[in-house]
Amino acid sequence: MAKVIKTAACQFPVSADISANLDWMISFIQQAGEKDCDVVHFPECCLSGYASVDFKTWKNFDWDLLHDSAERVAQAAKENNIYVIYGTSRQNETGDKPYNSLIVIDKAGNTVSVYDKCFCTPKGIAFYQPGTQFVKYEINGIVCSSLICYDLRFPEVYRKLKSMGVECIFQSFYNARQRKASVHTDIMRQTMQCRAATNYFWVSMTNSSAPISPYPSAFIRPDGKIAAQLQFDTPGMMINKIDTSLEFYDASGPYRQTAMNGRLNNA
Known part of the structure; x- marks a missing residue:
């Protein structure tokens, strides 16, 4: 039986104005x-x-x-009968720096997952406390996980999630308000395509649209192909379907588990 998630990936010019951010989110929800x-x-x-x-x-x-x-976001999820996955800063119970978190709210308005970004950038770590745990949760029977931006630089993370049975990654980014174009245009979506293809993951990746943003939000199939993406520096929403009944090219599939088990040849 096919397992399907109909997704809406949204981007808008994220700012320090919490009320303005909330307005964008409620509208898209x-x-x-x-x-x-x-x-x-x-x-x-x-x-x-x-x-x-x-x-x-x-x-x-x-x-x-x-x-x-955040309570209004949860209420909007309930009112619109939809899961909401969003990024925010989260106070640390120990009194240390806050966490950079990705929150999953279910259709009843309940929090079902909180992922604290494990790999903060060298600049970001001055403001945020890195997390220590990865997460998984199910939506419509599909095993999902959450990651955040700089996590994509570490392929070991995705192998870990593969070993946990994850099928789909919701990964949120903030690469925006840059003064000029950067190499991120040429490497970030491409790296995410690699993570999808080498692990056979569906991927929804979202980014702020505040200019200058070096890449837009994108939807990536398990073979690594970008199936859809939004426009640069432009608010928008795109709708796609994750459908586990579909089969895609999986070059490393026959030997992926062998490599994950530590044998780095297929003799």
Whole structure:
């Protein structure tokens, strides 16, 4: 029996203005709900804004407003009968730096997964505490996981998730507000294509559309092909289907487990 997730990947100009971010999100949640999508997926830190780029210090950060806004996102998920996957900053119970997190809200408005970014950039680690645990959860019977931006630089992470039985990755990015074009245009989507193809993952990747953003949100099949993508520096939503009944080219498939078991030849 086919397992299908109808996804809506959304991008908008994420900023330090939590209320403005929330307005974008609520609008897209409603639009995705009207299209009978199962999941709406947003970028990294899309609700809170991204520390080090959108704001330079946690001093006077409005945590109460962020908390209230997160409750409104959960309510919108329930009202529109849709999963919401979104990025935000999350206070650390130990009093250390906050986490850079990806939250999964189910159709009833409940939090079903919280992933704290395990690999923070050298710049980002001054503002965020790295997480230590990977996550998996099911949507419509498909095993999914969440990752964030810089995680893609570490192929070991994806092998770990493959060993956990993950079939689909929702990965949120924040590469935006750059002063000029960068090499990320030529390497980030391409690296994500590699992660998809070498592990046979479906991938939804979302990015902020604030200019200059070096790449747009994209939807990638398990063979690594970009099946759809949004426009550069432009807010938008695209709808795609993850369908596990479809079969794609999987070059490493016959020997992937052999390599994962530590034998690096197929003699």
